[in-house]
Amino acid sequence: MDARVWVSDREPGLRELLGDLLPEAEVTSPAELSAHLSAGRTPDALVVDGTQLLELPARHRRIVLGLPRVLICTGISLASLPTTLVSGPNVVVLAKPFCVEDLEAAVEWLRGTRN
Numbered sequence: 795m796d797a798r799v800w801v802s803d804r805e806p807g808l809r810e811l812l813g814d815l816l817p818e819a820e821v822t823s824p825a826e827l828s829a830h831l832s833a834g835r836t837p838d839a840l841v842v843d844g845t846q847l848l849e850l851p852a853r854h855r856r857i858v859l860g861l862p863r864v865l866i867c868t869g870i871s872l873a874s875l876p877t878t879l880v881s882g883p884n885v886v887v888l889a890k891p892f893c894v895e896d897l898e899a900a901v902e903w904l905r906g907t908r909n
Contacts, residue, residue, distance in 0.1 A: 799904065800837040802827040803867060804846050812841055812867075815901050824849075831857050839904050844868025844875060844887070859885065865904050867892070 799819040801812040813821040820837070822830065824846050830836070831854045840858060844866050847855060858864060862884055869890040872880065880887050888900045 798837040799839045799841075800827065800830075801841040802846065803841065803843040805843070808843075808867065812901075815897070816841075816904070828854060836861060839863040839865070839906075841865045841867060841904065844870045844879075847879065848875075855879070863904050863906070865900050 799816055800822055801809055801816060801819045802822045802824055803809045803812065804824055809821050809823075813819060819841075824843075827842070827846075828850065831850075836857060838861065840861055840863070842858065842864065845868065847858060847866060848870075850858065859879065859882060864882075864885045866875075866880065866885065866887045867890060868875070868887060872887055872889065875887070879885070886900055886903055888896060892900075
């Protein structure tokens with residue numbers, strides 16, 4: 795895969811799991827993600843925690859939601875998330891807790907191997 799993939803989640807264990815599933819990904823802490831975005835660096839695909847996304851400054855959320863593929867992993871109910879965050883064709887939401895099959899399907903989508 796030539797695309798740059800970043801994984802950022804507030805939970806270190808989930809960052810580690812997703813890093814194992816996406817060995818090509820750059821795993822970042824929430825602070826590192828904000829620093830990258832502030833510096834104008836962006837990935838082609840991003841896995842991000844829902845609460846973390848909501849806590850980003852509005853300008854960073856706009857950047858994230860403009861990326862080609864965004865996978866939001868969240869414990870927040872889908873109905874509670876603003877539709878502006880989850881309505882784009884480039885956004886997939888994976889509700890926590892999730893099963894292995896759903897996570898694998900989401901990773902395939904993130905890589906562009908599944909629509």
